[in-house]
Amino acid sequence: MQRLTQYGFWGALLIFLFLWPVFSQNPYYFHTGIMVGIMVMMALGLNLLFGYTGQISLAHASFYAIGAYTSTLLEVNTGISFWISTPLGIVLAALVAIIVGLPTLRLRDHYLALATLSFCMVTQLFLVNAKGFTGGSEGVMGIKSPTLFGMALKGISYYYFVLILTLLIFVIIRNIVNSRVGLALETIRENEEAAGSLGVNTLRYKVMVFALAAAFAALAGSLYAHLALFISPETFGVMMSIEVLVVVVIGGLARNDGAVIGAIVMTLLPELLYGFEEHRLLVYGIIMLLLIMFAPKGIVGVISSLRNLVRSKLDSRLPLKEEGNE
Amino acid sequence: MAFLSLQGVSKNFGGLAAVHEVSFEVELGYIHALIGPNGAGKTTIFNLITGVFPLTTGEIKFEDRSIHHLKVHQIARLGILRTFQNLKIFGEITVLQNVMAGRYIRTKTELPGAIIGLWGARNEMRETKEKAEEILQHTGLYALRNELAKNLPYGRQRLLEIARILAAEGKLLLLDEPAAGLNPVETNELNKRLRQIVESGLTILLVEHDMRLVMNVSDRITVINYGVKIAEGGPEEIQRNPLVVEAYLGKEGGHNA
Numbered sequence: 001m002q003r004l005t006q007y008g009f010w011g012a013l014l015i016f017l018f019l020w021p022v023f024s025q026n027p028y029y030f031h032t033g034i035m036v037g038i039m040v041m042m043a044l045g046l047n048l049l050f051g052y053t054g055q056i057s058l059a060h061a062s063f064y065a066i067g068a069y070t071s072t073l074l075e076v077n078t079g080i081s082f083w084i085s086t087p088l089g090i091v092l093a094a095l096v097a098i099i100v101g102l103p104t105l106r107l108r109d110h111y112l113a114l115a116t117l118s119f120c121m122v123t124q125l126f127l128v129n130a131k132g133f134t135g136g137s138e139g140v141m142g143i144k145s146p147t148l149f150g151m152a153l154k155g156i157s158y159y160y161f162v163l164i165l166t167l168l169i170f171v172i173i174r175n176i177v178n179s180r181v182g183l184a185l186e187t188i189r190e191n192e193e194a195a196g197s198l199g200v201n202t203l204r205y206k207v208m209v210f211a212l213a214a215a216f217a218a219l220a221g222s223l224y225a226h227l228a229l230f231i232s233p234e235t236f237g238v239m240m241s242i243e244v245l246v247v248v249v250i251g252g253l254a255r256n257d258g259a260v261i262g263a264i265v266m267t268l269l270p271e272l273l274y275g276f277e278e279h280r281l282l283v284y285g286i287i288m289l290l291l292i293m294f295a296p297k298g299i300v301g302v303i304s305s306l307r308n309l310v311r312s313k314l315d316s317r318l319p320l321k322e323e324g325n326e
Numbered sequence: 327m328a329f330l331s332l333q334g335v336s337k338n339f340g341g342l343a344a345v346h347e348v349s350f351e352v353e354l355g356y357i358h359a360l361i362g363p364n365g366a367g368k369t370t371i372f373n374l375i376t377g378v379f380p381l382t383t384g385e386i387k388f389e390d391r392s393i394h395h396l397k398v399h400q401i402a403r404l405g406i407l408r409t410f411q412n413l414k415i416f417g418e419i420t421v422l423q424n425v426m427a428g429r430y431i432r433t434k435t436e437l438p439g440a441i442i443g444l445w446g447a448r449n450e451m452r453e454t455k456e457k458a459e460e461i462l463q464h465t466g467l468y469a470l471r472n473e474l475a476k477n478l479p480y481g482r483q484r485l486l487e488i489a490r491i492l493a494a495e496g497k498l499l500l501l502d503e504p505a506a507g508l509n510p511v512e513t514n515e516l517n518k519r520l521r522q523i524v525e526s527g528l529t530i531l532l533v534e535h536d537m538r539l540v541m542n543v544s545d546r547i548t549v550i551n552y553g554v555k556i557a558e559g560g561p562e563e564i565q566r567n568p569l570v571v572e573a574y575l576g577k578e579g580g581h582n583a
Binding site: 187 | 376378397398399402403407408410414415416417418419423426427428430431433434435436437439440441442443447448450451454490491494
């Protein structure tokens with residue numbers, strides 16, 4: 001029964017996501033929908049790294065930046081197409097992640113957080129200061145929408161494109177999580193020494209997941225750049241990394257459905273926070289604190305608890321209920 | 327050829343010689359106990375065998391090949407598995423998942439295969455689950471299989487750690503104080519279980535303080551004190567050995583067999 005309602009919910013959501021454009025062509029909705037998709041991609045990757053493997057990373061914005069800048073700089077300076085520049089950006093992000101990850105992922109907890117934080121700040125400094133290369137604070141302008149079969153991907157077509165990519169990533173993550181690899185990742189989170197003693201090469205897996213998350217972030221970055229058609233270093237700072245982390249935590253760690261819900265909530269939050277933009281950090285801090293105190297399993301945890309509560313109330317009214325099946 | 331052999335093994339931590347020139351051999355199919363007062367260096371020896379620390383001097387060989395330069399996960403892959411003195415179960419996942427995790431070295435799906443979600447990957451997980459359930463039945467933990475491991479009572483958690491390494495179908499099991507915190511009934515069950523494990527073809531090296539269990543279940547005993555081997559032999563010899571008695575009574579009164 002529980003399964004059915006879950007499938008029902010997600011099925012309905014899927015249908016909604018594909019069909020709502022039939023009823024409205026508001027470009028603002030497309031824009032928001034694409035941003036949600038981009039955030040979901042990043043959150044799913046970070047959730048695999050943090051929620052499942054237990055490695056905290058504040059470097060996500062860096063890989064987001066690598067994807068955005070690599071693809072657009074290549075296009076603007078050499079004229080190659082989105083379909084080549086974006087994969088290149090993804091590969092570059094993965095390579096950088098491996099190089100940075102190999103030494104860094106030997107650290108744990110606070111030290112890892114600090115190291116990834118530094119990397120994030122250094123990346124942004126590079127974007128600002130390497131003016132000849134990255135355009136400095138002025139950023140990259142004149143980005144063109146990607147074209148597919150002669151048609152420009154913007155608005156509704158871009159929305160469907162991003163939607164399909166997001167679903168693809170969701171399926172990939174879900175396959176990983178349900179496999180032997182996914183279980184090995186969770187053992188690394190739970191107890192790294194014990195995981196190693198069972199034959200798991202913990203460093204290799206940590207670097208691998210770090211690179212995979214970086215790849216997804218880079219894809220998201222390129223998709224963002226080709227939505228906004230202009231990028232500048234401001235977007236790619238620590239705040240971005242923190243936002244993705246908040247999404248993951250709000251949704252519920254190690255729950256991919258949580259990452260999706262978290263992304264939706266976080267993207268819509270600025271609407272509710274109208275007037276509070278400067279205090280974003282404060283609001284995030286308060287949200288995180290409240291979550292940790294009252295809902296450590298995130299939104300998904302709250303829903304689970306509510307469901308259990310409802311079920312136990314219903315059960316107590318059925319005195320002739322048989323023993324649950326084992 | 328000895329199954330596992332330590333030759334002249336020493337480990338210094340800074341100026342402290344935790345283990346000094348220890349040599350002994352574990353025979354295939356034996357239950358071999360490593361005993362000695364607290365702080366004698368027994369867990370350090372375990373850590374040396376499993377590659378947690380590098381040796382300062384000496385050699386460790388398993389099935390006649392040197393293993394002391396290998397990494398922790400590589401040694402596990404050879405079929406040498408261990409439990410921990412201070413329990414290291416995976417608390418936030420289920421009992422079933424803990425045992426499935428133990429099966430890691432017997433399976434092979436890697437990231438590419440997992441991503442594509444090939445049939446092989448799913449079959450492997452299904453087999454892993456079945457094998458894990460078998461072991462849970464065997465160890466009496468089946469009813470608890472969907473509980474989070476952290477919610478189990480201590481005695482069951484200890485049993486879970488053993489069930490977890492059984493899933494690996496290894497060759498040599500290093501058990502670090504498996505009876506710690508167990509009541510007499512549980513200890514009796516452990517005794518039987520250890521015998522069963524060895525009867526199914528495995529070899530056990532055991533660190534333990536419960537002397538009754540040790541004397542009852544061991545085929546051979548090596549005694550360590552202050553990082554040095556002071557005696558070796560069968561249970562009867564060891565019990566009569568004055569050096570051993572002194573080491574225990576001199577330190578903490580020990581448990582008498």
